[in-house]
Amino acid sequence: MKPIISHYGRTCPHQRRGDSDKMREGGVVVVNGGAEDHQQSGGRGDNNGDGVAYVLDIYPLSSYYFGTKEALVLKTESVADMLHRLKANYEARGLRTCVGAVILVELFKHPHLLLLQVRNSIFKLPGGRLRPDESDIEGLRRKLSRKLSIDESTDDAEWEVGECLGMWWRPDFETLLYPYLPASVKKPKECTKLFLVKLPVSRKFIVPKNLKLLAVPLCQIHENHKTYGPIIAGIPQLLSKFSFNMIEAESYVLCD
Amino acid sequence: MVNTSPVLNTYPLSGYTFGTKEPKMEKDTSVADRLARMKLNYMKEGMRTSVEGILLVQEHNHPHILLLQIGNTFCKLPGGRLKPGENVGHLTYANFSYSAEIQGLKRKLSSKLAANSPALHPDWQIGECVAMWWRPNFETIMYPYCPPHITKPKECKKLFIVHLSEREYFAVPKNLKLLAVPLFELYDNVQTMSELGEQLIFKLELEIERVYVTLDLL
Numbered sequence: 001m002k003p004i005i006s007h008y009g010r011t012c013p014h015q016r017r018g019d020s021d022k023m024r025e026g027g028v029v030v031v032n033g034g035a036e037d038h039q040q041s042g043g044r045g046d047n048n049g050d051g052v053a054y055v056l057d058i059y060p061l062s063s064y065y066f067g068t069k070e071a072l073v074l075k076t077e078s079v080a081d082m083l084h085r086l087k088a089n090y091e092a093r094g095l096r097t098c099v100g101a102v103i104l105v106e107l108f109k110h111p112h113l114l115l116l117q118v119r120n121s122i123f124k125l126p127g128g129r130l131r132p133d134e135s136d137i138e139g140l141r142r143k144l145s146r147k148l149s150i151d152e153s154t155d156d157a158e159w160e161v162g163e164c165l166g167m168w169w170r171p172d173f174e175t176l177l178y179p180y181l182p183a184s185v186k187k188p189k190e191c192t193k194l195f196l197v198k199l200p201v202s203r204k205f206i207v208p209k210n211l212k213l214l215a216v217p218l219c220q221i222h223e224n225h226k227t228y229g230p231i232i233a234g235i236p237q238l239l240s241k242f243s244f245n246m247i248e249a250e251s252y253v254l255c256d
Numbered sequence: 257m258v259n260t261s262p263v264l265n266t267y268p269l270s271g272y273t274f275g276t277k278e279p280k281m282e283k284d285t286s287v288a289d290r291l292a293r294m295k296l297n298y299m300k301e302g303m304r305t306s307v308e309g310i311l312l313v314q315e316h317n318h319p320h321i322l323l324l325q326i327g328n329t330f331c332k333l334p335g336g337r338l339k340p341g342e343n344v345g346h347l348t349y350a351n352f353s354y355s356a357e358i359q360g361l362k363r364k365l366s367s368k369l370a371a372n373s374p375a376l377h378p379d380w381q382i383g384e385c386v387a388m389w390w391r392p393n394f395e396t397i398m399y400p401y402c403p404p405h406i407t408k409p410k411e412c413k414k415l416f417i418v419h420l421s422e423r424e425y426f427a428v429p430k431n432l433k434l435l436a437v438p439l440f441e442l443y444d445n446v447q448t449m450s451e452l453g454e455q456l457i458f459k460l461e462l463e464i465e466r467v468y469v470t471l472d473l474l
Contacts, residue, residue: 054385110404183318218401240387240400241414 054242056198060249061105061112061215063202069150071210074118086173086189093132096190099140100125101197102165102235105215106246112215113235115228116147116207123214123228125194137161140195148213150206162196165238168231177230192231194238201247264383266314267422269436277372280429282326291394294410298394301340304411307361308335309418310386313436320436324368324428331435333415336364358382361416369434371427378424383417 077085089096103114103126115123126147130139141159145151149158169181170190181188207213221228222236284290297304310333311322323331338360362380370377389398391411402409428434 108404111401217404219399219403222399222401237387237400240389241385243388 055245056242057245058104058106059201059247061107065204067206068209069206072208083173097130098192099136100127100194103197110217111244112217115214115216117212148205160198162198165194168192266312266319269313269315271423273425275427276430277427279431295394305338306413307357308333308415309365311418319439321439323435323437325433325435334368369426381419383419385414385416387415389413
């Protein structure tokens with residue numbers, strides 16, 4: 001029997017016989033039982049959702065490379081100054097929209113979220129505020145390249161932006177955030193949208209010198225509002241519908 | 257490729273008719289009993305797989321979620337355990353067949369909320385799965401991921417959106433109460449709602465976060 005080579009040149013030592021026609025392109029059937037896609041099995045005229053299980057391919061942290069670039073200029077303003085600035089911006093431009101990327105890697109067989117650590121105690125998702133004229137996706141790509149790549153490239157293919165996982169709303173300039181827009185709030189001040197961003201099997205991350213890029217396990221983030229704030233602490237719940245297909249590092253093993 | 261958010265139509269509570277039917281007693285009288293029975297079932301059948309439905313109606317211009325209340329304190333979403341036969345194939349991880357879990361949820365919804373006669377069952381329209389929770393041990397705590405180093409989770413629970421039509425006839429077992437609870441108010445009321453017991457508020461908070469739907473209030 002000839003070896004079964006996957007798209008990335010790896011073979012799967014645990015390939016089940018007869019599964020080769022079901023193998024997704026670029027994927028390897030995972031050792032620890034990741035879910036397979038299930039196609040909608042013939043309608044009885046029912047609306048049965050889209051019939052496909054949510055499966056996310058994630059790759060080991062070790063398959064990514066990390067370098068640095070010049071430091072980002074960070075605002076050093078007081079809380080009062082910041083509030084003033086936000087109010088002025090709101091008067092001029094209306095609702096402030098921010099985007100954040102949910103990027104996952106595998107480590108110790110558990111999904112880890114990529115976070116940027118700013119000044120020792122502040123953790124942020126890669127992302128930031130949108131410019132008035134740009135779309136969510138454009139803005140997110142721009143921010144990702146600025147924080148995680150060599151420059152603000154205009155290459156659309158660089159970041160694969162997936163679905164919007166959730167939105168957080170700020171009814172007022174004070175820091176209270178809600179995971180929905182309360183019906184009584186007619187003029188929200190800020191909206192933060194979280195998007196799933198899918199990584200390729202490997203890439204190089206270039207991070208500004210004054211930021212740290214961390215890979216934090218979901219089990220540490222879950223409900224940990226105190227350290228990470230409500231948006232990041234809520235991410236494991238936003239991701240819960242996904243089954244993670246944790247793809248192993250490259251290996252060349254011939255099947256029998 | 258960004259998916260557009262799913263649209264969920266919600267209809268006024270007044271459009272629904274509520275009747276009663278014979279009581280449906282809980283199999284366990286305490287949390288401890290429940291966990292003990294879960295352990296027994298695990299020995300026989302392996303990981304427990306369960307499904308629950310999120311049914312939304314509209315009242316006072318706010319979406320309300322339908323909950324079943326047992327006694328005075330304990331609330332839950334309509335749903336329950338899938339029978340071993342309803343899981344085709346392996347019982348590990350999230351590998352239960354999608355169509356089997358849809359059929360199982362319809363069965364559970366009818367059991368808890370529909371009149372006995374099959375002709376009077378609502379035509380349940382099951383939407384997307386919005387969450388999946390894992391129970392690593394025979395304890396009440398569940399997580400939105402399978403915790404690291406847990407190779408033998410005891411339960412996996414999936415929550416689905418259910419699309420109701422404008423008019424339905426529900427028949428609720430006499431010993432249960434069907435509540436319509438304002439969905440978004442739960443978020444601010446974690447403390448009072450924690451009397452609802454178990455992990456309900458825990459789970460419902462996640463629904464609030466995850467149910468990124470455009471509610472078409474008609």
